[in-house]
Amino acid sequence: MNPKISDFGLGRCVAGNEMEVNASRVVGTHGYMSPEYAVNGIFSVKSDVFSFGVLLLEIVSCKRNRGFVHQDHNLNLLGHAWKLYKEDKSLELIDHELQLAD
Template identity: 80%
Template sequence: MKKYAHKKAYFADQTKNKLLDWPKRFNIINGIARGLLYLHQDSRLRIIHRDLKASNVLLDTEMNPKISDFGMARSVTGNEMGAKTRNVVGTHGYMSPEYAVDGMFSVKSDVFSFGVLVLEIVSGKKNRGFMHQDHNLNLLGHAWKLYKDDRSLELADEQLADSCNISQVLRSIQVGLLCVQQHPDDRPSMSSVVHMLANESLLPKAKEPGFFTERNIFDEGKSGSQTRSSKNEFTITMLDPR
């Protein structure tokens, strides 16, 4: 059995961003999508991760992703798609509205988290703490604003200029926005996501995302929260064989 040492790579780090060109990022997006599809549909038990974020995705030396840290995961059986809990766990910035507010989690909660992750991978920016000179929207709101103005390509990380496949970038952004739509029923299943990423078929129009209203940056951080959350680091861990 191989032993691995952990090394962290930060998308938000402009130096390390250069290591992740568009083909690598698109491969990571597709790999995470297939991993979630396995958890939601192909495994013996339907598994809802509940804490999907960048720091819970491991990359091997060939940049192939693997979803990790199942400490907050829940399994459901049969035709069950989710459940309700009083103990909301997860990471702010990745949690779906229905889960963060009402404790309702389902496979569509993971889809929302995946959508956030896609937009972060494309942009090289974190959703939580995102800053823009023209507004106080988070990354989801910024992506939505550009999408409505038919300017989605502006979301892409500047580091991707030399490796960018415009069609794939635009498709990934739209898939990400479809995944973070406000209402769970509007979000696609992971099987649909995998299909949409792999094909050139026409995509449905995205509806308004959840958690994208403008915030008062001076008040941010002052209010308390009763939600238990894990540390919100925007990292992807690379696995290096010793």
């Protein structure tokens, strides 16, 4: 797992009091880009928060977002995490090697 830390910081491109910017060219690693940036080229400081959240999910699950495959559905890691959250099963996302022993 090699996080692309250089992808973080796009939000710093937002100048002054602007809350978001529409980029003419989308750059970054697809697995870490916020949907509004990847689809519409709109990024803000929230884009960095999204990227950091993906990285945290990868760390606690010991799985990569890109290339994640689950036997029961076709969701990526983010979709899988959201599905578990809605089912009140978020703790199932944590890799068993990281869970504390009882």
